[in-house]
Amino acid sequence: xxxxxxxxxxxxxxxxxxxxxxxxxxxxxxxxxxxxxxxxxxxxxxxxxxxxxxxxxxxxxxxxxxxxxxxxxxxxxxxxxxxxxxx
Numbered sequence: 647x648x649x650x651x652x653x654x655x656x657x658x659x660x661x662x663x664x665x666x667x668x669x670x671x672x673x674x675x676x677x678x679x680x681x682x683x684x685x686x687x688x689x690x691x692x693x694x695x696x697x698x699x700x701x702x703x704x705x706x707x708x709x710x711x712x713x714x715x716x717x718x719x720x721x722x723x724x725x726x727x728x729x730x731x732x733x
Contacts, residue, residue, distance in 0.1 A: 654685060654702035662697060664689065670705065 652673040659665035671687035674694050679686050685699040 653705040653707070654687060655705055656701060657703055658701050662701065664695075665697065665701065671702070673702075673704070 652675070653670050654673050656665045656667050656669050656671060659667050671689065674686040674688065676684075676686040676696075679696050680699070683699050684696045685702050686694050686696055687702070688694045
């Protein structure tokens with residue numbers, strides 16, 4: 647069974663020009679970050695960074711989805727999903 651992926655949509659980027667509004671980012675679990683109101687996301691460079699959690703809305707996907715965000719991000723020319731490639 648594969649590990650569950652979490653994703654979040656960027657809602658605002660004021661003060662964070664490297665974020666793109668309405669872009670979907672892969673989220674890494676980080677309880678310490680959550681404890682201080684932050685979220686850890688992976689960007690296009692495949693690096694993870696902390697941002698204020700109020701800049702994002704977590705996306706809850708159904709158990710079955712014909713194509714995952716990770717698969718979509720791996721397709722050539724795909725836009726709108728950051729951090730889709732597995733390390």
